[in-house]
Amino acid sequence: MTNAVGSIMRSLTFQTFSNDERSEMQRREEEHKQRELNEIANRIIEKANFPxxxxxxxxxxxxxxxxxxxxxxxxxxxxxxxxxxxxxxxxxxxxxxxxxxxxxxxxxxxxxxxxxxxxxxxxxxxxxxxxxxxxxxxxxxxxxxxxxxxxxxxxxxxxxxxxxxxxxxxxxxxxxxxxxxxxxxxxxxxxxxxxxxxxxxxxxxxxxxxxxxxxxxx
Ligand SMILES: Nc1ncnc2c1ncn2[C@@H]1O[C@H](COP(=O)(O)OP(=O)(O)OP(=O)(O)O)[C@@H](O)[C@H]1O
Ligand SMILES: [Mg+2]
CATH class of the missing domain: 3.40.50.300 (P-loop containing nucleotide triphosphate hydrolases)
Known part of the structure; x- marks a missing residue:
């Protein structure tokens, strides 16, 4: 039953978004991840004591x-x-x-x-x-x-x-x-x-x- 619901949800998700929308969502998610990583990297470098x-x-x-x-x-x-x-x-x-x-x-x-x-x-x-x-x-x-x-x-x-x-x-x-x-x-x-x-x-x-x-x- 759970599997059937999951499968319906997945197919709905795929039907709800066009290919363009999905790739835009992936791009934004990637951008967000990169921003987070850069913030972490900046904090590490700030603490490292470089001139x-x-x-x-x-x-x-x-x-x-x-x-x-x-x-x-x-x-x-x-x-x-x-x-x-x-x-x-x-x-x-x-x-x-x-x-x-x-x-x-x-x-x-x-x-x-x-x-x-x-x-x-x-x-x-x-x-x-x-x-x-x-x-x-x-x-x-x-x-x-x-x-x-x-x-x-x-x-x-x-x-x-x-x-x-x-x-x-x-x-x-x-x-x-x-x-x-x-x-x-x-x-x-x-x-x-x-x-x-x-x-x-x-x-x-x-x-x-x-x-x-x-x-x-x-
Ligand atoms: N590959 C590079 N390309 C362009 N500029 C560079 C490069 N490497 C270093 N510089 C610049 O040259 C200057 C000297 O670099 P750095 O202070 O790293 O040299 P160093 O070998 O540590 O010198 P020192 O032995 O006097 O400490 C700095 O202003 C730095 O930003
Ligand atoms: Mg030096």
Missing amino acids: ARHLIDLEPEGDGWKKLSSRLASKAGSGFIIGITGARGTGKTLLGAVLARHEAKKKRSSKYQTAMGFFLDVKEAFDGKLSEKAVIESYIKPKLLIIDEMQERGQTQWEDRLLTHLIDRRYGAMHDTLLIGNQTKEEFTKSLGDSIASRIIETGGIAVCNWPSFRTAL
Whole structure:
């Protein structure tokens, strides 16, 4: 009986709307879904702490940049640890922001911070605002973490151990991590230490942005 009623209802529905009306309804439903997804993505990005400059909509240029951007997107979600190094202005931070936006559309969280900012956050825990553990957890939780300006750190034992601990926890959780710096590939690898370098070899590698700077004089 229920099946019969269902079948009548279905045939009525199909008779009530023309093909054009049905495709218009589908289009609107799709538009609504897209709007909702964009709103969720915007909220994720707002929380991710990116510099406003790197959230501006622009049409990216450069074959090398675009190829690396696609490669990052294709590896997203695999639990990668990838290093990106290269000269000033080659679009490294933008690569991170674009990847985060790509991920946000899949409802995956991101966090952006400079290496110095990370250490300052942990040091602030000593003042009692949050526990050190809670600060570190907030860096483990996001599905994508971008640590920028890796060259701007003192490389004290405390910093190195903290960074290794963070990367190892993220490696275990299979959360993606992008480490950005601008030394040579060799200097960059050496500064990361054996433990992080080994995890990078297994999960992603180090990409070198060897194209000219996008920062040009007006
Ligand atoms: N593919 C691109 N196409 C066009 N403009 C870009 C591209 N990538 C970056 N830019 C622009 O170039 C400028 C420098 O980019 P970005 O800050 O990402 O470089 P960076 O490599 O992080 O530099 P730094 O090492 O100094 O931090 C920014 O204004 C950015 O919007
Ligand atoms: Mg940068």
